[in-house]
Amino acid sequence: MTLSLFRTVRGRLLALMVAIVLPIACLTAAAAVATYRTVFEAIQTAQTRTADDFAVRTRVWYRGALRSLVASATAIRAMPPPTDTCDRIAERTIAAVSGYEALLLRVSGRPDCLGGLDGSIAHSELSEIASQLAARPPIKLWGGTEFAKARYDQVTIGGRSYLAIYTPFDEGDALLLTKPDPLDDVFDLGSGDAGMMAALVRRGGEVVVARGGAQADASWLPKAETVPAQTAHWTAPSRAGPGRIYGARMVVEPDLYVVVSFDGTAEQAAKTQFYILLLAPLLTLTLLGLVYMKAIDQHCVRWLRGIEATARARSASTSARVALSDEMPRDIRSVAEAFNAMVDEQEVRQSKLRLALDDNRFLVRELHHRVKNSLQVVQSYIGLTKRDHQGEARMALSDAECRVHVLSAAYRFTLADGEMQPVRIDLFLDDVVAMISSLILARTQRLESRIETEAALPIDRIIPLGFLIVDVVTRALRAAPGISIDLAVTKVGENLIDIAITTDRDAPRIAPPRLFAGLLMQIEAVEISPPQGQSLGVWQLGHGIQGETTQPSPSAGVIATPTLSPRKAPVGPT
Incomplete structure (x- = not known):
């Protein structure tokens, strides 16, 4: 920056301050933007990890239920008939695990083995459900580590919702019905974001299990369903209208996935922090600039204007002098004293000149x-x-x-x-x-x-x-x-x-x-x-043209011999 482009002391000092402050302000703004991006990306990562966490919990629970089903079916299949013994063992197995409601084991060449805690669930209904699940495609392997073919689904019997775990084997198949309550514990939100909601959702938007809102209230879900291929993170309007932030993770392909919703409190807090980080230094620099301008006026420009005013007042008052003060900076005081000394010398010269005139x-x-x-x-x-x-x-x-x-x-x-x-x-x-x-x-x-x-x-x-x-x-x-x-x-x-x-x-x-x-x-x-x-x-x-005055010069009246001048060329009479 060329300070000589500015014609005043204030302009040059302010330009110097801007040259110092502007890079600091730019660095501060860049740091605030970088911090905001880092925090925002961390929030998005945390939200995606939250969806992954619920998906992993759900997978672990389903795998545990499948393991129980496979173990129970294997043990019961190894026992010889009669059927009533099989049913009693299946019932005791169901009763041993909280939340399990019914177990159906179908082995070719043997009667079906049925055990349940709810007598309202009929054998025919379980058989029909098992046949329906057998007709549907099994779940895809989780990273190639699944130990049995299986199908997970949600069924409704007698107006009540149950989770169904189905697995086929060589001689037949097995079906396990559980209440949603055990899986509901998996979706415990803990002490996380108060505006967070999570749900296990079937393709089509039907909620299997939800936390953070009533089971029947699905208004917080996205208005347009987005089924993730694996993971997804997006912002969209909810079914209720207001926009929300969503994270999703596939649990069981192709039907079950976890949806986690956030009300944007963390993002808003990040924006607030960004504005604070951005504006606080800028406001500080602005305040510094105002104080700097005030200091320039108080300790520099004010005295210079006093000297200027005194110089202009000399045309009306020959006794005008710059008022000296102990508050003056030393260099400006030296200028003022030199000005007063110059005025004194000028008055002496003018006095002598007036006497001579x-x-x-x-x-x-x-x-x-x-x-x-x-x-x-x-x-x-x-x-x-x-x-x-x-x-x-x-x-x-x-x-x-x-x-x-x-x-x-x-x-x-x-x-x-x-x-x-x-x-x-x-x-x-x-x-x-x-x-x-x-x-x-x-x-x-x-x-x-x-x-x-x-x-x-x-x-x-x-x-x-x-x-x-x-x-x-x-x-x-x-x-x-x-x-x-x-x-x-x-x-x-x-x-x-x-x-x-x-x-x-x-x-x-x-x-x-x-x-x-x-x-x-x-x-x-x-x-x-x-x-x-x-x-x-x-x-x-x-007459009265430029160069004339009302009072002639002291030498007026001395007539020189007329001579030709190049200024004008008047023509005399002929």
């Missing part, structure tokens, strides 16, 4: 004041000198006096309040027009102005604007006696004005001086209409 403003103000006074002196001197000359010399002195007046008026307006301020265009141009009217305008000529803006320009733009007006107007006045000139300044946009100079007749064309283009560049004006007909030109300029 104040001195500079005072000197500049004094310089401009002296320039204004000097210009007035020069203007007065030119006016006095002009009295001694006539003709072209007088006109040249008048032009010079106009230009000096432009400079003097600009400084007068900009220093009107004692500080350098932008000059309103309307006031300045009205003064310039009045000055031209008094110095150059002949009696037969007329000069009027219509200024519809109160915009202001800094002194370094207002002076070349005055020069431009003086140049265009004086050239037209000299070229055409009796001409009338109109100066119009109109607002055409939020920060745009148009300056148009027109005459009442077509004025002769006089080439502008080479400095005219430089004046346009200093004004930052664009010629939108060249001189033609009665128009001496239309220029458009912006």
